[in-house]
Amino acid sequence: MGFQFRNRQRGVSLGGTIFVLIILAVLFVFGAKLVPTFTEYMAIKKAIVEAKGAGTTVREIQISFDRQADINNITALTGKDLEIVKDGENIVVSFAYEKKIPIGGPASLLLEFSGSTDERLKKSPLAKPAAE
Secondary structure: OOOOOOOOOOOOOHHHHHHHHHHHHHHHHHHHHHHHHHHHHHHHHHHHHHHHHHOOOHHHHHHHHHHHHHHHOOOOOOHHHOEEEEEOOEEEEEEEEEEEEEEEOOEEEEEEEEEEOOHHHOOOOOOOOOOO
């Protein structure tokens, strides 16, 4: 009576390992390109709130935003790109811009950002403005 030993190997194959590494590399590249863009978006949202509190006229708010942009390295917008409207006694500061991120070759990623100091007008970073 002979016993047959079967060699059962368990684990990840070389092909599986390479596939996982390629996926991780692609995710890393996307992350490296997207994180600075979202960091700038968050800085812009903070800067419009501070600019609104620092001024009572359109020009004062623009100057305050430009100061914040210099400090926080904001390059996507300037104070003149802001939409500043007086809503009754309240001043509303809004912005909207697009950021095109090259992926490779002819491919690129287009992100649309918008925000406001008015809670009713706030939108998510990837939301498109609604048609009026």
